[in-house]
């Protein structure tokens with residue numbers, strides 16, 4: 001696959017700092033050279049709003065304080081205009097900067113809480129579904145398995161008798177095969193049941209789905225100081241998917257990547273989500289990280305249910321992701337990253353370019 005467009009998404013803190021400083025310098029100069037009656041300093045609110053989007057709370061407070069200090073400094077340096085108008089304008093600008101910072105921080109905190117709740121809900125749903133599924137599998141399989149054990153013991157007894165009763169042993173073996181068939185039919189029914197839940201499909205742009213999913217982990221990446229970027233190929237064909245389920249897959253892979261780069265001894269904390277066109281016109285999504293990598297991790301077991309190396313892990317994220325991707329006709333796989341870390345990828349069968357979106361799917365609100 002060949003990503004053609006490289007978009008820096010999150011992180012890029014140097015670029016952001018340079019942009020904010022340049023913008024502040026322009027506003028400061030304009031505020032100082034224009035006379036006191038023109039309140040150029042209110043434009044500092046743009047800097048505060050930008051910083052709320054990308055920086056943490058304490059840095060936003062620092063940025064807002066810096067803007068206020070520049071406003072006051074500019075008032076003292078400005079030589080022209082009415083001083084009383086200047087005092088009023090300066091007060092208005094200071095109030096605007098302060099109030100904007102306060103309100104924007106409150107909104108950002110509320111959004112972060114909502115996202116946190118959403119992630120917790122996804123986790124709880126998974127645990128609940130898992131519990132229910134386990135109970136129903138245990139319940140349904142118990143009967144044929146118990147019968148297999150009874151018939152197995154009976155067959156052993158008939159074979160161990162003197163002389164061995166081959167006819168009865170053969171009948172017991174037939175009953176074992178019948179019960180094993182019943183157990184396997186039950187499992188097939190359960191699988192069909194889980195597949196039927198992916199009926200809500202729509203033709204979607206995978207890039208949009210990736211972007212929407214990243215908003216859910218934005219606060220987490222900020223907190224863990226992880227740079228999360230995207231490299232999204234342009235002009236990809238649409239894919240016919242259940243958006244909620246595919247978002248769950250992308251989220252599982254990103255959460256694993258964040259956990260992998262957040263571990264001890266990991267120097268670079270980079271996660272990149274890449275989209276592109278694979279062989280035989282599949283759409284492929286890679287989640288690459290610079291984390292602790294896959295050495296010592298058995299790649300053939302990693303997608304199995306309950307496989308985990310984390311003390312508080314369930315070992316269900318990749319298993320659920322595989323089941324979702326396969327029910328969409330796609331594949332999922334893992335590879336060691338280059339030069340370090342891991343790459344988890346999945347593919348989905350692509351539709352024609354520009355398939356009409358027939359979705360009732362709504363973008364999550366930011």
Ligand SMILES: Nc1ncnc2c1ncn2[C@@H]1O[C@H](COP(=O)(O)OP(=O)(O)OP(=O)(O)O)[C@@H](O)[C@H]1O
Nearest residue numbers: 256257260293308309310313314315316317318342
């Ligand atoms: N990006 C990664 N880098 C290194 N190892 C990984 C990565 N992603 C997954 N793994 C390994 O695969 C295992 C299984 O992952 P999976 O998501 O299924 O379960 P989990 O993360 O341990 O727990 P949970 O299902 O609760 O999220 C992990 O415990 C880890 O050992």
Ligand SMILES: [Mg+2]
Nearest residue numbers: 252256317318
């Ligand atoms: Mg996981």
